[in-house]
Amino acid sequence: MEIDKGNSRAGSSSGSPIEFRLDPASGVPTYLQLVQQVEHALRLGYLKPGDQLPKVRDVVASLTINPNTVLKAYRELETKGLAAGRPGQGTFIQATLNQVALPELTTLRRPLLGWLTAAEAAGLDEDGIVALFTSVLRDFFKRRGGSADRRGAVNGETEDVG
Amino acid sequence: MNVIETNGLGKCYGRTWALRECTLAIPAGHLAALVGPNGAGKTTFMNMSVGLAVPTAGTVTVLGDQPVGSPAALDGIAFVAQDAPVYLNLSAGDMLHLTRNLNRRFDQRYAHERLAGLGIPLGKKAGKLSGGQRAQLALTLALARRPQLLILDEPLAMLDPLARQDFMATVMTSMAEDGVSVLLSSHALAELERVTDYLVLLSGGQVQVTGEVEDLLACHRVLTGPAAEADSLARQLRVVQARRGGAQAHLLVRTGGPDDPVPPGWEAHPVSLEELALAYLRSPGAEVLPGPSLVQHTEPTEVAR
Secondary structure (H helix, E strand, O other): OHHHHHHHHHHHHOOOOOOOOOOOOOOOOHHHHHHHHHHHHHHHOOOOOOOEOOOHHHHHHHHOOOHHHHHHHHHHHHHOOOEEEEOOOEEEEOOOOOOOOHHHHHHHHHHHHHHHHHHHHOOOOHHHHHHHHHHHHHHHHHHOOOHHHHHHHHHHHHHHOO | OEEEEEEEEEEEEOOEEEEEEEEEEEEOOOEEEEEOOOOOOHHHHHHHHHOOOOOOEEEEEEOOOEEOOOHHHHHHEEEEOOOOOOOOOOEHHHHHHHHHHHOOOOOHHHHHHHHHHHOOOOOOEHHHOOHHHHHHHHHHHHHOOOOOEEEEEOOOOOOOHHHHHHHHHHHHHHHHHHOOEEEEEEOOOHHHOOOOOEEEEEEOOEEEEEEEHHHHHHOEEEEEEEHHHHHHHHHHOEEEEEEEOOOEEEEEEEOOOOOOOOOOOOEEEEOOHHHHHHHHHHOOOOOEOOOHHHHOOOHHHHHHO
């Protein structure tokens, strides 16, 4: 009954192009899952500037989570400059994430493939490569990094520690 | 504003202290979970907060220093007792009529709309409703009073999973839309993980842990490492619970925060709310009580974060 209502509301009248879902097994804190889903939707083009994020009350009713969790996620998106709240209306997408064009991605792929071949030749298996890459990546963003970037890295780390 | 504030609160039944030396402050705007084993004093605490039981010792005030039982407290707090009691021989409509006439404030339209939305017919006797519908009826009557604080004693115990989700969705929506603060008691910690942002852990009639869930999780971690070093490490750290095998040991420790250094050779893992609560319940000697600064947490700091 409740679920049907949630769907019909989200389907047409809620006004947001996306709908959140939670992965209970991921171990990622709930608010961070919401932030990551918005970022993901921005990268894939499901969301663009001007689009409205789901209303707090709708998220709360459909996922049965604490409203403070949703507010925290939306504040985080505001801090990152990705969204802005409009009083009495809701939260709207303000900026898009840097998207790199396809040819550039192809250019960036090549040296990475070369590195992977070298890593394998040195005796690392897939898990070893992932571990090394993740650790270097984390160090890289920790050492330099503007405020927004660093926030993300620090948050990522707290739950990666385990 | 604190929705409930107690100082040395205690209740004695005969010679047994059901609750003693309870000093805490629950800030507004949270869904606070009152957690503990049977007989920990949860119901006693709630009954004293709403004025159904008189303290033997200490004081309790509600909604920013209002005495329990004052008109402001009676109007501002709605309480749903264990098993969502309603008069089984009255119809849903009669329950609405009764509640409206027993209270100074009652939002009749809200109550009607909610019951219609839930598909609960006004003419049906409460005794003929399903467990989930009866719980929703009790919750509707409580919320139609437009309270600032909603207190629920074991609201989920009798409900099936779908009814639990519907029930909690209603509670969360009232928090989001009307800014209602909530205090609920439960043993089922795992399912509170996503809804609770404030924890009050009672054990053996005393407050053992209290604080914002986020802060509590941030200052605890599990360290995994060689069992041989566990004892020397345990002497330097505040260990809540230690589990060890022949070679490997897990220590649930309290730290200064997520940036505390991890001892070399040990791995740090974050803890879940359930893990944290169970560890404390199994170690009655350990406690985390807020310092003076934590007690004074109010909305401004909350927003700043």
